[in-house]
Amino acid sequence: MAEFMELEGQDGVRMAWNVIPGTKQEASNCVVPVSAVYTPIKPFPNMPVLPYAPLRCRNCRSVLNPFSIVDFAAKIWICPFCFQRNHFPPHYASISDENLPAELFPQYTTIEYQSPGEASSIPPVFMFVVDTSIIEEEMAFLKSALSQAIGLLPDNSLVGLITFGTLVHVHELGFNTIPKTYVFKGSKDVSKEQLLEQMNFFLIKPKPPTGVIAGARDGLSSESIARFLLPASDCEFALNSILEELQKDPWPTPVDQRASRCTGTALSIAASLLGACVPGSGARILAFIGGPSTEGPGAIVSKNLSEPIRSHKDLDKDSAPHYHKAVKFYEALAKQLVHQGHVLDLFACALDQVGVAELKVAVERTGGLVVLAESFGHSVFKDSLRRVFRPEDKDLGLSSNGIFEINCSKDIKVQGILGPCASLEKKGPLCSDTIVGQGSTSAWKMCGLDQATSLCLIFEIVKKEIPDATLQSSNNQFYFQFLTYYQHRTGEMRLRVTSLSRRWVAGPGSIQDLIAGFDQEAAAVVMARLVSFKMEIEAEFDPIRWLDKALIHMCSRFGDYQKDSPSSFSLSPRFSIFPQFMFHLRRSQFVQVFNNSPDETAYFRMILNRENVANSVVMIQPSLISYSFQSAPEPALLDVAAIAADRILLLDSYFTIVIFHGSTIAQWRKAGYHNQPEHQAFAQLLQAPRDDADAIIKERFPVPRLVICDQHGSQNLGNYFKVEVGVGVAC
Numbered sequence: 001m002a003e004f005m006e007l008e009g010q011d012g013v014r015m016a017w018n019v020i021p022g023t024k025q026e027a028s029n030c031v032v033p034v035s036a037v038y039t040p041i042k043p044f045p046n047m048p049v050l051p052y053a054p055l056r057c058r059n060c061r062s063v064l065n066p067f068s069i070v071d072f073a074a075k076i077w078i079c080p081f082c083f084q085r086n087h088f089p090p091h092y093a094s095i096s097d098e099n100l101p102a103e104l105f106p107q108y109t110t111i112e113y114q115s116p117g118e119a120s121s122i123p124p125v126f127m128f129v130v131d132t133s134i135i136e137e138e139m140a141f142l143k144s145a146l147s148q149a150i151g152l153l154p155d156n157s158l159v160g161l162i163t164f165g166t167l168v169h170v171h172e173l174g175f176n177t178i179p180k181t182y183v184f185k186g187s188k189d190v191s192k193e194q195l196l197e198q199m200n201f202f203l204i205k206p207k208p209p210t211g212v213i214a215g216a217r218d219g220l221s222s223e224s225i226a227r228f229l230l231p232a233s234d235c236e237f238a239l240n241s242i243l244e245e246l247q248k249d250p251w252p253t254p255v256d257q258r259a260s261r262c263t264g265t266a267l268s269i270a271a272s273l274l275g276a277c278v279p280g281s282g283a284r285i286l287a288f289i290g291g292p293s294t295e296g297p298g299a300i301v302s303k304n305l306s307e308p309i310r311s312h313k314d315l316d317k318d319s320a321p322h323y324h325k326a327v328k329f330y331e332a333l334a335k336q337l338v339h340q341g342h343v344l345d346l347f348a349c350a351l352d353q354v355g356v357a358e359l360k361v362a363v364e365r366t367g368g369l370v371v372l373a374e375s376f377g378h379s380v381f382k383d384s385l386r387r388v389f390r391p392e393d394k395d396l397g398l399s400s401n402g403i404f405e406i407n408c409s410k411d412i413k414v415q416g417i418l419g420p421c422a423s424l425e426k427k428g429p430l431c432s433d434t435i436v437g438q439g440s441t442s443a444w445k446m447c448g449l450d451q452a453t454s455l456c457l458i459f460e461i462v463k464k465e466i467p468d469a470t471l472q473s474s475n476n477q478f479y480f481q482f483l484t485y486y487q488h489r490t491g492e493m494r495l496r497v498t499s500l501s502r503r504w505v506a507g508p509g510s511i512q513d514l515i516a517g518f519d520q521e522a523a524a525v526v527m528a529r530l531v532s533f534k535m536e537i538e539a540e541f542d543p544i545r546w547l548d549k550a551l552i553h554m555c556s557r558f559g560d561y562q563k564d565s566p567s568s569f570s571l572s573p574r575f576s577i578f579p580q581f582m583f584h585l586r587r588s589q590f591v592q593v594f595n596n597s598p599d600e601t602a603y604f605r606m607i608l609n610r611e612n613v614a615n616s617v618v619m620i621q622p623s624l625i626s627y628s629f630q631s632a633p634e635p636a637l638l639d640v641a642a643i644a645a646d647r648i649l650l651l652d653s654y655f656t657i658v659i660f661h662g663s664t665i666a667q668w669r670k671a672g673y674h675n676q677p678e679h680q681a682f683a684q685l686l687q688a689p690r691d692d693a694d695a696i697i698k699e700r701f702p703v704p705r706l707v708i709c710d711q712h713g714s715q716n717l718g719n720y721f722k723v724e725v726g727v728g729v730a731c
Helices: 002-012 026-029 136-152 190-199 233-245 264-278 312-316 323-340 356-365 381-387 469-472 508-516 518-537 543-558 580-583 599-607 612-619 663-670 677-699
Strands: 013-017 020-022 035-038 070-071 076-078 086-088 110-119 125-131 158-164 165-171 182-184 285-288 345-348 370-375 399-408 412-418 443-449 456-462 477-489 492-505 561-563 565-570 623-627 650-653 656-661 705-710
Touching: 013 158, 013 492, 013 518, 013 599, 020 026, 035 518, 125 136, 125 264, 125 612, 136 233, 136 381, 158 233, 158 264, 165 264, 182 190, 182 264, 233 561, 233 705, 264 285, 264 705, 312 599, 323 356, 323 443, 323 623, 345 356, 345 381, 345 443, 345 561, 356 370, 370 599, 381 412, 381 561, 381 705, 399 412, 399 456, 412 492, 412 518, 443 477, 492 508, 508 543, 518 580, 518 599, 543 580, 561 580, 565 677, 580 612, 599 612, 623 677, 656 663, 663 677
Parallel strands: 020 492, 125 158, 125 285, 285 345, 345 370, 656 705
Antiparallel strands: 013 035, 035 456, 070 076, 076 086, 110 492, 158 165, 165 182, 399 443, 399 477, 412 456, 477 492, 561 565, 623 650, 650 656
16 A cells, blocks of 8 residues: 555555456456545645746647657657657757756656746635524624635635525625615626626726627726725725625524525625636635524525425425425526536535435535534634644645646546536537536636645546457557646646556456555445445435445456355455445445435535545545553554443544543543653643644645544544444443
8 A cells, every 4th residue: 555655655656457458348246336536636745836938749738748758869859648749949959868958857757847927916806605594693603704815815815705594695796885785686697797787887988799708818807806895905904894794694583494595696696796706816705604594596495484494305306396496406506606606615504405316416516615513603614614724733725726637648538527627618629428427528617726735536448359459468558648827826827737657557467466456445436426326316226235236246357266165265455445445435424314414415425526635535535543541552452342431532524533531531530640741641641632633634625623522421432433343322
């Protein structure tokens, strides 16, 4: 496993098969598809950033890379993807064996280009969309968190504010005399043209012709835009004043009804306003939602409390009357946001469902962040929101306006991507007829991305015949190139280029080579994303049966056994943990929806679809570390036997971190032994898991929930995690 992590440390890529099956039939027999989990802008301290434009192949547009064949005498390079011969331009005239440009160095398979003069003139833009149909206590928590967030904004960033409940209020921050808002009816969908006309955008300049979308580039004056989007340094006082006076929605709510909440209308108005003012800017809509949408487009339930909010059972039976209409609305909103290059971030904090399942499509296709918590006063929400704006702890590296493209060898096609992106519908010879996720394209839009955003790329091998041995030995490499063009957080435009080469094998002697190149962690993550995707789009899909069949086929293909002798079965160490991953996956929250709401399931899957392999593996199979006087911290089995009176256990299930004290440890702690100088060893034992938990929390977004509990206490380990042995733990 170490060599695969080393490759990830160099290029940000983990492939399920690092030796690739060479034919379509061989790939089919391997069960786990040829795939890669790629983190497009993963930070590398030694990666060079070149201050000039990349040199591209004139045929396939791939970028010069270490796998290109170079003729130094003729000043020609041959593209490894399409074999096109390309001439070097004049400024490469001094190229030679001893004088290579950085992009040809063998160790620089990942490199970045920073084109001079290509920088956005628009600063970061944040539009806060705040739910006011919440109780006073929650309103106080939210106002406090927002005040802190506003204080952490960069001084030059543009800020806007929309509040909503029964009605939508667009606050004109540029009007200093008195607070001024434009009010829209929550039950009615407002088009961009109606929005601009009602908000008097065309008083100074004439209204553009019918059918022309107004924007900063075609008619709107900077004075008009500055009414609603102001630099944070100029409007911080005005924003804080509005927040101080902000009250819960004043419209009365009958006892037998839910609060009126027009989430969809508010988000639509925010998207239209940003589309008019700052199109293509990478602006972010930060939506703070405290309950279900009950009014207007995007409503997930009626106001009448006698109608329950949809459950998984309702969705399976197609008896959720609002679901499909709401999803259709948010799909249209997602399309609009992707076209504008804007991001939707969702902070959902309520004990009830708020509509994350319906909003999933808009958040995921724009690459937005998502946080789900019980309350706006919960540390999960407060710490996660602070992490977005405060870089000194752990910088998320928020970037925007990304376009992701793939080039690969002619015998490979792209089925699609599972992850936070949207198809740009760039059809071509690389596109497979089989579509998985965002497919039928070789280019994708990533409106928002950060240093941890990871995509799962699914490939198809199209070669049907097994080549002869001579050809196989002389030309046995498949090439991949991933191009990520994005706006760095500094505002400059960059192009990250990752070029890969993997050996392919075919024929009867290829099994040992395939086994040697199998990355079981990456394969488990690919299977988790695939099964989650299939559960969402295939009506009669049975995930347990699908996973079981996949595991059986894998074991029969790569296991070593004698027929009719079960005791003779064995797996290579390269495959030995994969069945364990599948065992935990089929019991995970991604597959087992019982006891989870549709919102929770959507949230878990959204996080899975954007995280790297290491974090995703923890979601599938939690890690358990044991601390004791007898030994250094060591991994423990996910088994009831791991619990002991003189041990401390640290359980990491990604969304929750539990520090569990055995009964003896808990008694000593309550007696205060750790405060006595003669018991420093005990104090260090108590502190070690806390330090490790803090290190995990510091690296992770959303911030996980931390639970500290004792054996036989009111909170116990079994409440947060079922040990995977078929029974729950009773601590």
